[in-house]
Amino acid sequence: MSEGTSPATPPAPQPIRLEDYTPPAWLVESVHLDVALAPSRTRVRATMRVLPNPDAAAGTPLTLDGERMTLLLVSVDGAKLDAGAYDLTDSSLVLPHLTEGTHEIVIETECDPQANTSLTGLYQSNGVYCTQCEAEGFRRITYFPDRPDVLAVYTVRLEGDAAACPVLLANGNCVESGTLEGGRHFAVWHDPHPKPSYLFAMVAGDLAHVSDSFTTRSGREVALGIYVEHGKEDRTAYAMDALKRSMKWDEDAFGREYDLDVFNIVAVSDFNMGAMENKGLNVFNDKYILVRPDTATDVDFANVEAIIAHEYFHNWSGNRVTCRDWFQLCLKEGLTVFRDQEFTSDMRSRPVKRIADVKTLRAHQFPEDAGPLAHPVRPTSYIEINNFYTATVYEKGAEVVRMLKAIVGEDAFCAGMDIYFSRNDGRAATVEDFLDAMAEASGRDLSQFKRWYDQAGTPDLVVSGRYSPLDETYELTVAQSTAPTPGQSQKAPLHIPLTMGLIGTDGEDLGLYLAGETSEDGATERTLELTQHEQVFTFEKVPSPPVLSLLRGFSAPVKLTTNGGEKDWLFRMAHDSDPCARWEAGQTYARELLVAVTRAIAAGEKPRRGTRYADALRNVLTDDSLEPAFAAMMLDLPGEAELAQHIGQDVDADAVHAARSHLHKAVADQLGDLLLDRYAQLQSNAAYSPDADQAGRRALKNACLRVYAGLGNENAARLAATQFASANNMTDTEAALATLTHMARDERQAAFDSFYERASGDPLLLDKWFSLQAMSSREDTLARAMELAKHKDFSLTRPNTVRALVGVFAGANPVRFHAADGSGYRFLTAFVRELDPINPQVAARLLGTLKTWRVYDAPRRDAARQAVSDLLSAGKLSEDTYEIATRMIA
Ligand code: ARG
Ligand code: ZN
Numbered sequence: 001m002s003e004g005t006s007p008a009t010p011p012a013p014q015p016i017r018l019e020d021y022t023p024p025a026w027l028v029e030s031v032h033l034d035v036a037l038a039p040s041r042t043r044v045r046a047t048m049r050v051l052p053n054p055d056a057a058a059g060t061p062l063t064l065d066g067e068r069m070t071l072l073l074v075s076v077d078g079a080k081l082d083a084g085a086y087d088l089t090d091s092s093l094v095l096p097h098l099t100e101g102t103h104e105i106v107i108e109t110e111c112d113p114q115a116n117t118s119l120t121g122l123y124q125s126n127g128v129y130c131t132q133c134e135a136e137g138f139r140r141i142t143y144f145p146d147r148p149d150v151l152a153v154y155t156v157r158l159e160g161d162a163a164a165c166p167v168l169l170a171n172g173n174c175v176e177s178g179t180l181e182g183g184r185h186f187a188v189w190h191d192p193h194p195k196p197s198y199l200f201a202m203v204a205g206d207l208a209h210v211s212d213s214f215t216t217r218s219g220r221e222v223a224l225g226i227y228v229e230h231g232k233e234d235r236t237a238y239a240m241d242a243l244k245r246s247m248k249w250d251e252d253a254f255g256r257e258y259d260l261d262v263f264n265i266v267a268v269s270d271f272n273m274g275a276m277e278n279k280g281l282n283v284f285n286d287k288y289i290l291v292r293p294d295t296a297t298d299v300d301f302a303n304v305e306a307i308i309a310h311e312y313f314h315n316w317s318g319n320r321v322t323c324r325d326w327f328q329l330c331l332k333e334g335l336t337v338f339r340d341q342e343f344t345s346d347m348r349s350r351p352v353k354r355i356a357d358v359k360t361l362r363a364h365q366f367p368e369d370a371g372p373l374a375h376p377v378r379p380t381s382y383i384e385i386n387n388f389y390t391a392t393v394y395e396k397g398a399e400v401v402r403m404l405k406a407i408v409g410e411d412a413f414c415a416g417m418d419i420y421f422s423r424n425d426g427r428a429a430t431v432e433d434f435l436d437a438m439a440e441a442s443g444r445d446l447s448q449f450k451r452w453y454d455q456a457g458t459p460d461l462v463v464s465g466r467y468s469p470l471d472e473t474y475e476l477t478v479a480q481s482t483a484p485t486p487g488q489s490q491k492a493p494l495h496i497p498l499t500m501g502l503i504g505t506d507g508e509d510l511g512l513y514l515a516g517e518t519s520e521d522g523a524t525e526r527t528l529e530l531t532q533h534e535q536v537f538t539f540e541k542v543p544s545p546p547v548l549s550l551l552r553g554f555s556a557p558v559k560l561t562t563n564g565g566e567k568d569w570l571f572r573m574a575h576d577s578d579p580c581a582r583w584e585a586g587q588t589y590a591r592e593l594l595v596a597v598t599r600a601i602a603a604g605e606k607p608r609r610g611t612r613y614a615d616a617l618r619n620v621l622t623d624d625s626l627e628p629a630f631a632a633m634m635l636d637l638p639g640e641a642e643l644a645q646h647i648g649q650d651v652d653a654d655a656v657h658a659a660r661s662h663l664h665k666a667v668a669d670q671l672g673d674l675l676l677d678r679y680a681q682l683q684s685n686a687a688y689s690p691d692a693d694q695a696g697r698r699a700l701k702n703a704c705l706r707v708y709a710g711l712g713n714e715n716a717a718r719l720a721a722t723q724f725a726s727a728n729n730m731t732d733t734e735a736a737l738a739t740l741t742h743m744a745r746d747e748r749q750a751a752f753d754s755f756y757e758r759a760s761g762d763p764l765l766l767d768k769w770f771s772l773q774a775m776s777s778r779e780d781t782l783a784r785a786m787e788l789a790k791h792k793d794f795s796l797t798r799p800n801t802v803r804a805l806v807g808v809f810a811g812a813n814p815v816r817f818h819a820a821d822g823s824g825y826r827f828l829t830a831f832v833r834e835l836d837p838i839n840p841q842v843a844a845r846l847l848g849t850l851k852t853w854r855v856y857d858a859p860r861r862d863a864a865r866q867a868v869s870d871l872l873s874a875g876k877l878s879e880d881t882y883e884i885a886t887r888m889i890a
Contacts, residue, residue: 013879015381018327024145025060027053028152029102033142037129037160037204039114042122043072046109046142048152051102062098065136066109066143067091068121073108093143107143116140117797117838120386125270126229128205129165130283134276135326135385138197148323149428151194158204159186165204167227171195171279173261191279193259194426196322201278203227203266210236214247216257222247226289227266235290238690239265239304246309249343254417256316265289265308269763272799272841273389275307277314284311287764287800293688295765297731298695305347310340316421324428326385330377330453331431333389334397341398348692351579352629358554358580359633361399365391365557367645369458371851372888374485378431378453383883386841387848392456399557400452406497406527406555407449408442416441448531449495456485459494459556461530464563467545473515474502474539474546480530480558486890496530499555502539502546507575509549513540525552525578547571552578566592566612573616573634583633589613590663591638591646598647598659610663614670621671621678621704628682629696632703637664640814641852650857653818657777661710668710679704679719688729695731702735709739721747724754734768741776766793767804774808781816782823785809789831796835799842806831810849817849818856822863825850829867832881833874840878847871847884865889 027050034045052058071088074081076098087094093107116123121140122131131137139146156170162185168177172191179185189202207227214222224243226236243265250256260280267286275284288307291300317339318332345353368374368391375388377397382388405413420429420437427433431453439446459482466475478498482491501524502510511522515538528537547568551560562568572585593610600607620626620634640660644651668675682701686694705723709716717740724736737755740748752773759765770793774785788794788805795801810817810828817824828850836843853864868889871877877885 010876013383013882015383016385017381018325018378019380021325021327023056024053024147024150025056026050026062026145026150028145028150030153031144031155033154033156035156035158035202037113037158037165039124040112042111042113042129044109044111044142046105046107046144048105048107048144049102050105052100059099062095062105063145064093064107064143065091065139065146066093068116068140069109069111069142071107071109071143073106075106077103091139109142111140118841119270119272119799119839120841122202123270125268127164128203128207128229128266128268129160130203130205130266130268131201131278132272132276132283133200133278134198136198138200141200144197146197148196148198148325151196151322151426151428153192153194154200155188155190156202157186157188158202159184160204164206167203167205167207167209169201169203169227169264169266169281171199171201171281173280191260193279193319195279195319196428199277199279199319199322201276201281201283203268203281203283206230207266208233210240212240212244214244214258214263216247217251218257220258220261222258222260223262225262225264227264228286228290229267229269232267232286232290235292235295236267238291238301239289239308242305242308243312245305245347246312246343249309249346250313250316250339253342253346254316254339254421256313256421258315259320263312265311269800270798272839275311277311277318279315279319282311285800287767290764291690293690293729295730295762297734298690298698300730301690302344302348302695306340306344309343310336313339313343320426321421321424322428324430326382326388327378327380328430329385329388330393330397330400331429331434333394334377334399335401335434337394337398338401341402349627349629349696352627352633352692352696354553354580355583355630355633357395357398358584361391361395361557362642363639365395366458366559367641367852368392369396369456369485370483370645371854372486372890373848373851373884374456376454376456376488380454384840384844384878384880387844387880387883396557403452403497403556404438404446404449406499407495407529408438408444412442412444413438446495448493451492451494455482455491455494456488457482457491459496459558460561461496461498461551461558462561463548463550465546465548467542469545472540472542474542476500476528476537476539476548477534478528478530478537479534481533486887493531493533496556496558498528498530498550499525499552500528501525501549501552501578502542503549503572503575503577504546505544507571509577510542510546514538515540527555547575549576549578549581551584552581554580554584570612570616574619579630583630586616586634587638589616591643594638594643594656594659594663595647597662598643598655601658601662602652602655607659607662609666609670611670613663614667617667618671618674621674627696628700629692632696632699635700635703635707637667644814644818644852644855648855651855651860652820652857653815653860654820657815664707664710665712668707671707672711675704675708679708698729698731698735702732705735705739709742712743714745717743717745717747721751724751730768734772737768737772738775741772742778744778760793763798763800767800770794770801771804771808771812774805775812777813777815779816781809781813782819782827786827796838799839802835802839802842802846806846807849810846818853818860820857820859820863822860822867825853825864825867829871833871836878836881840880843878844880844884847881847888850888853888 029049032047036043113122113124120132120137158168168187170189172189175188175190177187208230209225209227212224265282267284267289269286271285313336317335416438435446462479464477504510509524569585569589576582597607640656643656720736720739727733759769832843832847872885
């Protein structure tokens with residue numbers, strides 16, 4: 001650039017595309033890392049054996065990824081290179097003369113863990129050194145081909161101050177340790193399993209630990225350890241138990257055994273995501289390890305169990321069989337979520353777990369699929385891969401595996417999993433490898449099914465049924481379509497498993513006889529396979545007009561519209577033999593009621609009170625045959641965000657809030673005394689246990705409180721305040737606060753003050769204190785959130801706290817976040833701007849909470865678009881946040 005010209009705008013970050021994949025030019029056989037830990041100057045000496053990949057084009061210079069390090073030395077086969085012999089950029093190190101042969105490369109670098117607030121690479125959390133390498137953090141530790149299809153055997157020698165870091169951990173088994181001069185000591189860890197760099201981990205610090213052991217089915221004894229901050233040992237028992245149950249379950253359900261002598265888990269307080277499956281050394285957000293009845297809710301306990309299982313299951317689905325490239329992320333994440341969902345279903349109640357997963361999918365994935373951030377389960381391009389650890393890749397990815405199982409059947413699915421694991425063990429695989437294994441085991445053609453991986457958007461199913469009394473047939477017409485999503489205007493029909501039944505007038509399921517089929521088995525439930533835009537199924541021998549029960553077990557992630565109405569919903573709320581469909585009948589009914597109430601309020605008409613709906617809930621409350629956890633879910637009205645999605649355009653968030661409050665109050669009015677009775681009956685003096693039965697009874701009790709509180713009166717406030725004062729477990733404490741938080745009453749302030757006293761010094765409790773205030777529907781919540789962002793216990797460097805305050809405000813408080821004047825949006829984008837230079841990953845994810853903005857009305861849309869474009873023009877953003885912001889308003 002010549003003197004006097006204005007500075008050019010930096011080039012926009014370029015996307016990486018699946019279609020450009022090429023195999024690595026160089027492979028790494030082994031890596032030996034020598035790490036000398038120091039808070040601001042950690043030295044890493046990497047010795048690696050590299051060789052050209054026989055399956056790639058020959059003659060390519062060795063190119064290594066690396067960023068945010070100081071390069072101190074490069075040598076090849078013992079000879080130090082001078083600076084002219086390599087090319088160093090901000091993101092790579094190239095050895096132009098190295099184009100063939102096997103070599104030993106030594107690289108010395110220095111990095112600054114203390115200053116690393118991005119929490120990727122090597123960083124410190126409360127003085128503990130730890131690493132996060134997925135997806136591309138290893139390149140901040142040393143120069144390396146940092147891609148998942150380069151698998152190497154790692155040996156790590158850690159050296160640090162013995163007093164500051166009595167614990168030194170890395171992947172695999174500890175093979176040597178000892179003391180050194182100057183108060184230092186060392187440990188050498190060796191992991192015999194070749195692995196990609198994203199599974200590398202090391203941890204060092206002053207940590208306490210609890211140990212246990214597990215004997216695998218072939219008799220291998222595995223030493224288990226959970227490392228936590230001193231004083232937190234008494235919050236690890238549940239996690240340890242969950243780990244042992246996970247190890248056993250994977251042997252029983254999938255035939256997968258653990259493969260090292262040690263399995264360690266470390267809990268750290270600053271972590272970008274939930275947890276990480278590093279080989280033999282899982283690192284967790286401590287929120288998903290540390291639970292005790294007085295500090296954690298039933299939901300927290302269940303999350304610990306599920307995430308422990310998830311990370312452990314990755315040992316096979318992710319580590320032994322890894323991903324060829326990051327576009328294949330769903331191959332490990334979707335499959336592993338499916339596996340952890342199955343585990344939880346076996347440990348707890350299968351129907352309740354399924355409904356909970358459907359709620360999550362609908363709350364997070366459907367809006368993603370319907371908005372500007374929509375992408376296929378296997379995306380085809382990205383700027384920053386960390387932006388694709390999404391509900392679509394994880395949760396819809398799990399739905400795809402579940403559908404596959406429904407289509408090929410249990411036996412073929414199990415056989416297919418065995419083929420997949422054995423054929424791809426030690427390999428970096430693709431979605432095609434997974435589908436090939438399933439196709440081979442089942443003999444099915446899965447080419448149309450594969451579209452689920454490539455096509456974004458939630459399919460719409462429109463189903464109508466017609467009964468013909470003359471020939472006693474029932475004709476089902478099913479049409480499928482998917483709305484356009486960014487970059488995909490045309491959608492092809494998908495292969496959809498639709499599980500269904502027909503219910504007779506007596507409430508019993510009818511036998512199903514499909515016309516044109518020879519077998520006469522008359523099963524009462526079956527899975528229809530949809531493959532066309534429109535299909536007709538005719539059932540015979542139907543003696544009287546049936547009630548249609550569709551999408552049993554939520555057999556596919558679709559939006560369903562039927563020609564049934566109030567009568568059908570009421571009938572199925574009482575009689576559907578499938579719990580998921582039964583729950584869904586209530587949700588459909590409530591959604592339609594809420595839409596009608598929203599319209600009535602807007603038109604100045606008198607809104608309905610939902611009398612028949614309340615009656616149906618009355619039956620739920622008095623039916624002792626129902627599982628309490630299920631009854632609790634039946635009592636839940638669909639949320640405001642879900643309603644906004646359902647309405648789909650020009651939504652007035654205040655009107656939706658008013659409608660939901662109206663129906664909530666109407667139901668509370670009609671069920672009042674019954675709610676109080678059930679609430680009283682469900683009180684228990686039993687010692688707290690986190691098991692599913694007890695948790696289910698607490699869930700129903702607290703649902704009664706929540707519904708009753710819809711009255712918003714003195715009585716409700718007193719009830720909640722009493723529960724707060726007398727609770728002997730965090731579940732009841734939190735439920736009381738979650739009720740009080742919306743109220744404008746003195747009891748509220750007193751309870752929050754007393755909770756703060758109790759929480760002080762305990763970040764996990766303080767985070768609850770932040771989030772319970774951020775979710776309040778009170779009009780002063782934004783002002784309060786702004787105040788809390790300046791509170792002494794708030795910090796931009798702690799992702800959990802950021803999520804508890806700003807994440808909850810933007811993601812779980814629709815009426816205040818989507819304020820018509822745009823104040824909620826501006827709060828978010830201003831916050832993101834401040835956070836972005838500190839932690840781009842968390843900033844980008846927070847900004848993502850705006851993804852539903854297009855369904856709102858014009859003033860809101862204008863404000864949202866303005867807030868995001870202001871953010872884009874306010875100064876340089878990280879690639880993470882830049883990518884989300886540009887897609888958001890594209
Ligand atoms: N693989 C981890 C899991 O179990 C997620 C880690 C992702 N971390 C990240 N910074 N992208 O789901
Ligand atoms: Zn995972």
